[in-house]
Every structure is written in C-alpha cells, then in structure tokens.
Amino acid sequence: MGTWDGGPFGNDTAADFSGSLDGAAAHARAGIVHDTLTRVIDTAGYLEAPESEEVVAAAALVAAQCPGGDPVDPFSGPEEPLPDLTGLRDLALQALDRVMTEPSELMDLWDKSDSGTWRAYMRSLRNVLASQSPGEQLTLS
Template identity: 70%
Template sequence: MGTWDVGPFDNDTAADFCGDLDEAAAGEREGIIRGTLSRAIDTARYLEAPESEEAVAAAALVAAQYPGGVPADPVYGPEEPLPDLTGLRELALQALSRVTTAPSELMDLWAEPDGGPWRANIQRLQNTLLPQPPGGTAR
C-alpha cells in the first residue's frame, strides 16, 4: 500500500481513482462516485483497504462541495470538473461509517496509536457532510 500521509487523497489507490475519474466521460463521473460509495456500504464481508481508500476519496469529493469542505488535493485529486455531488451526501456518510466499522482493513491499518490523525480526518469529513440545522452555522 503506497500511503504517504493521512488525507483522503494521500495514497496510490485514491490517486488512481481520481485519475480514472479524469479519464471518464463527464456524464459518467457522478455514477462512478456513487458506485464506489455504494460498493463500500454494501460490503458485509471484510472491507479491503483499496475499496475503503476509494470510498474515502469519493466521500471527500462530495464533502468538498459543502460549506467547510476542503477542496480535492490539487496534485492527486481529479483535474477534470465534477458534477454536483451534493445529492450523494447520505451515501458518503454511510460509506465513511462503513470504512470505520469492523470488519475493515483500513480501520485495522490505522488502529495504531499514530492513526489518530487519520481518524480525525474521517471525522472532519463526516462533520462536513452532516446536515446543518436550520439557521445553524457551518461546523
């Protein structure tokens, strides 16, 4: 596993996923992201790290379109424009929940004491994606 940091795009799998999005036709990108999130959610067996890393990257792309969301990594994120992904909020939240629920290889890999920053990044994505109460402020 080629991982160089704790962010959602800081691994080879996420970078490849974003490259695949760039190569896809514009009208297919939302479906690819939706499918990636759904596959993670629907995996009852052990969720392998590559599927988790793609799901985290996909969820980060959704979160980037919400107030307080962090834009995709300028080097490893997609270069081509993405459609409106805000309709995928619930899927993104469910996928992040699945990635952090056993059995999950990525959760196991970041279970070490130094995995705290990775877990904090996942929590930040979840907080960005949580619906805001009426009249509420961004978290």
C-alpha cells in the same frame, strides 16, 4: 500499497481513482462516485483497504462541494471538473460509516500506524457531510 499521508488522496489507490475520474466522460463522473460509495455500504464481511481508500476519496469529493468542506488537493485529486455531487451526501455518510466499522482493513491499518490523525480527519469529513446546509430544513418524524 503506497501511502504518503492520511488525507483522502494520500495513497496510490485514491490517486488511481482520481485518474479514472479524469479519464471518464464528464457525464459519467457522478455515476462513478455514486457506484464507489454504494459498493461498500452493504459489505458485511471484511472490507479490504483498497475499496475503503476509494470510498474516502469519493466522500472527500462530495464533502468538498458542501459548506465547510475542504477543497480537493490539486496535486493528487482529480484534475477534471466534477458535476454537483452534493446529492450523494447520505451515501457518502453511509459508506464512511462502513469504512469505520469492523471488520475494516483500512481502519485496522491506521489504528496500528497512526496517533489518531486519520480518525480525526474521518470525523471532520463525516461532520461536513452530516451538517445541514443553510437552505435545508430539518424534518422530524
């Protein structure tokens, strides 16, 4: 696995994920992001790093379309336009929560090699996904 930074597209797996989105038909791209997010949510056992890296990239694509989200890196993110992914915010949050829950290889790898930058990025990404859009209303049960 090649990793060159802690951003969502700073590794070979995420770059390959971006390439698969670019190679997919325009109408299939939202489904690919959706499937990537849902694939890990119910994983009870050890979550491997490659699946987690794809989830972080997919969640970053969703967050990029949300208020306060960082734009996708034009050099390592997808080049082709993506449809509206904001409807996947809840799935992206659930998937990120799974990546950040033991047992998670990606979390373990970053804990061993990073000074907290990756966890700070994950919190920031999660905060963007969890924040309420101006047009949304909070409902209490």
